[in-house]
Amino acid sequence: MTIATSSPASVVLVVAHCAMRALIIDLLDRDGGRWTVTAVDSVAELTELADNTTVDPVLVVVDTADFAAVRRHLPSRLATTQVIVIGPEPDPAYRHAALSGGAVGWLSREHVAEELCDALRAALACDNDSPSTTDESVL
Numbered sequence: 001m002t003i004a005t006s007s008p009a010s011v012v013l014v015v016a017h018c019a020m021r022a023l024i025i026d027l028l029d030r031d032g033g034r035w036t037v038t039a040v041d042s043v044a045e046l047t048e049l050a051d052n053t054t055v056d057p058v059l060v061v062v063d064t065a066d067f068a069a070v071r072r073h074l075p076s077r078l079a080t081t082q083v084i085v086i087g088p089e090p091d092p093a094y095r096h097a098a099l100s101g102g103a104v105g106w107l108s109r110e111h112v113a114e115e116l117c118d119a120l121r122a123a124l125a126c127d128n129d130s131p132s133t134t135d136e137s138v139l
Contacts, residue, residue: 009124010055013039014046014062014070015086020109024061024116031117043069050078057081059120064094071102082123086112 011028015021021039028035038055040046043066049055057078062070064087074081084105085098091108098106105119 008034008036009059009120010036010038010057011059011061011120012046012049012055012057013037014041014043014060014066015039016041016063016066020063020086020112023112027113027116028120034117035120042066043073046070047073050074059084059123061086061116061120064088064098067098067101067103084119084123 013021013024015024025037025039028037038049038057040049046060058081060070060074060078060081060083062083062085064085067083067085070083074083082104083102084107085103087094087098087106087108089108090110094108095106104123107115107119
């Protein structure tokens with residue numbers, strides 16, 4: 001299967017903590033133009049964004065505290081959107097809960113800087129090498 005990456009992948013952040021949100025935005029902005037980032041503070045704002053704009057994310061990055069609400073309230077037009085959860089600490093129980101709840105990835109807050117971009121590319125099942133190339137990897 002070929003994954004086209006001709007334009008940046010759209011990511012929505014549902015991260016309430018302003019310092020973590022700023023870090024994630026900075027990381028994604030510095031990742032070579034691979035991501036278009038929209039940040040919201042809450043699940044209600046995600047729903048409003050989905051209902052009132054043409055934003056069509058392929059990935060949602062969410063705090064573990066909001067994960068269940070995101071899965072319950074994710075608008076139907078975003079039902080296939082992949083979700084990555086950021087948890088409070090590197091605890092296997094948090095990871096298991098997120099993955100068994102339907103997340104495609106999980107990171108602890110302390111590893112976001114080192115692992116976020118790789119986790120996003122893994123969720124897309126491609127390298128997302130640049131916004132103007134095509135990944136010829138076989139899945």
